[in-house]
Amino acid sequence: MKAVRRLTAVLATFAIVALSAGPAHADELPTGCRDSEGHNHEFSGWAYYTTDGAYHSWYEFRYLIWNNATGGKSNVDITVNENFTVNYRYRSPDDRKHDVLYTLRPPVPVTTRVQFPEFTEFYVVFDERNSGDPHCTAGTDYI
């Protein structure tokens, strides 16, 4: 049931984004999430792409862990998805610190086809000093 609601939300968002033009900064997609267990760790991520005819090229990703301090060994996984299939995956080292803006530039930009829903998803594991490591997932808008 949850999966159905999520899919419905995804499709609705895709339709909204496709039909409505926001401010003209469509080449930067922001997202964010909070840790799952109430430790008040926050995450923000940004994905950058260009459009060339029938293709999008995802050329850069940035991310930042912020708010309450972590133990300094967090990690961030990034996936680029095309038509709900993972097209690119990156796993950060297990050493991401809070309040540091990290930038990832894949050696070759990740190409996706504009005819499909495409998005970037960040999965974050926060290094919590005093208990198990909470996590969260944040996805960008669909393009």
Place this chain on the structure above:
Amino acid sequence: MGKWRWLAGALAVGAWVALSASPASAETLTAGCETPARYERLTAWAYYTQSDAFHAWYEFQYRLDGLDLGDKNNVNIWIYQNSNVVWDYRSPDSLTPSEVHTLTLDSPVFTYGGFAEWTKFQGIFDLRLSGDPHCYGRTQPI
């Protein structure tokens, strides 16, 4: 106290003069977040100009999306300089979903470029049938 107020005023005037005297370039920062259930999303933009040592934050835009949202959503905004809040705003409890709302300041908020500065947004989503979830998003530091 009076001395500090005078100093703050002088700095603001100085910043304004500096910004007026030299060409300022407009810049945009984005922020976004999803609620834990991931059915609701905030997307936001912060606009500032930059000249010499100061930044002048003059406009914000924000949009709340989600399934079955009511018309009583809110957005709160904070500007940070060097980890301290220098300005904050609480929107009316009446933001409609799925459209971009714009807040233009009568007087820009100045921050000093020698520090890390950023804007934080909180989206509060009006769900018709349950409690209102929220999420926080922030811009990259400048």
